[in-house]
Amino acid sequence: MSVSTLVPAAWWARLGQARRRTFLGYLFLSPWLVGLLAFTLFPILAVFGLGFMEYGIFGRPTWVGLENYRDILTNDRLFLTTLGNTLYFVALSVPLSTVIGFLLAVALNTRLIGQTLFRTAFYVPSIVPQVAAVLLFVWLFHPQIGLINFALDLLGLEGPNWLGRPQWAKPAIVIMGLWGVGGGMIIYLAGLQSIPQHLYEAAEIDGATEMRRFLMITIPLMTPTLFYNLIIGIIGSFQVFVTAYVATQGGPLNSTLFYVLYLYRYGFEEFRLGYASALAWILFLLVLALTVVVFRSSSSWVYYESGGER
């Protein structure tokens, strides 16, 4: 398995050490480099190009210039609906899952009896396969015999027809996502455990209250982790698809027609691949812009030790 079986020995012998290293480095990277070209760079360029074309399932793609974009922005009445739905979902689910995940982690990071048990209880729902989880929640959200409305009934509240009413379907889908908050919790927990204990001890000796220690030590030292999760959370929730596809198919009255579901319909149900590509490119720019904004803002709230190593 040595390199000499792959390349002419004489040529290899003439190479200097540095050249050999470079050759080997790229050789090892080559699967990834090929994959990068085929599965990432090519698709990004192609989706940009396809956005300017009309491309049905049969026949050849034809150039239509900016027509797809013009249609999306001026004629497509559902585009704004779907954008609004998606922003609603992102605006609700990202902060909620961050706050809940973080608070759970803080609670679990105290001296607890049965800490592992608690950690498992909160984490396990996040590994339940998504489709199974959605089926389960469709059952839990059943308007007449669902467990959730039964619980609300016990509290004296009348539960809504969750997935059947436009104003309740989106919150229901947010709740489904929050069930999986345990994954984020584990990340926060790891972050909390890596905060040096002596900082807290020093602050305690100086007479800092617990609240103050939380605000002045825990929060600042957790900002890099929070930042990372925020970015991943935004990118992920902009692409919400499976929950809506399985639970509601975008209904009722398009109230859960999220962006990717809409794109999927154009791409794989109506086979208007050019139009769907234009939609994809718009989403890409949107997510990119938002990511850049969050990155920009990070210098004012993300705290890096030793003067920002990144």
Next chain:
Amino acid sequence: MRVAESVNLPARAGPSWRYRRSTRRVLRMSAVHLALVATGFLFLLPLLWMVSTSLKSLTQQVAWPPEWIPQPFVWRNYPDAAAFLPLVRYTLNSLTITVLFVIGTLLSCPLIAYAFARIRFPGRDFLFIVLIATIMLPGVVRLIPTYLMFRQLGFLNTYLPMVLPAFFGSPLFIFLLRQYFRTFPEELADAARMDGASEIGILYRIFMPMSGPALAVITIFAVQSQWNDFVDPLIYLNKEKMRTLAVGLYYFRAYQDTTNWGQMMAAATMMTAPILILFALFQRYFIQGVALTGMKG
């Protein structure tokens, strides 16, 4: 109250002011415990309900108020669900994809990660930034061109669109392995090189045997990703026989009127059980792996 008592047990020696505050402390700790027990219960309840429903008779499924313990236990929901849709077949399909994907991942990722971690060459650091950028790329952007590419190659209704990319390395797994390889002392590879070991030799004889936990983590992530994947099988496979379990399960929802909740929950349980068993066996790696992905890089 039991919880409060046991909180009190490990009486810690400390300055006397600690003792004066201890009553408040115990009260507060028991409040935290109670709140966590309640929310923890809330998180687990849906899973218990899923299993419970899967074992109920038709009449008990719709009983109001809901009943927790199935009476009698209706195991038939499982074979009935597997007869309603060929779940065994779907399971085998999912398993095939998952196994091939894991093989591809384990062949490609260590090699790539090793180059990023331990071979010095011009362009490496730039390419590493590219790698991280691709982790953050929204996957939906490449959906349509990739679909067209695989269609052009004649890969529709094969497992290649799911499996093939694994052999070219997944950015997140490469990143995780690279971080792990970086924790080995630099001298380790250098000393082996002095002894005349090739880079491949260093990777397979020294690095890989020392990387059990990291390899376990990426294997588990790879299994999860393929077992759960919904979108790719949905767009690439339209022969009913080739469906995966995830897509197959969707049809329980689509044909909801002709089945019942017991069967549906039986199918959901069948899909969830392998992952839970995996978790029970390799808990540590699940938790460590998730924690690792959150480390800044």
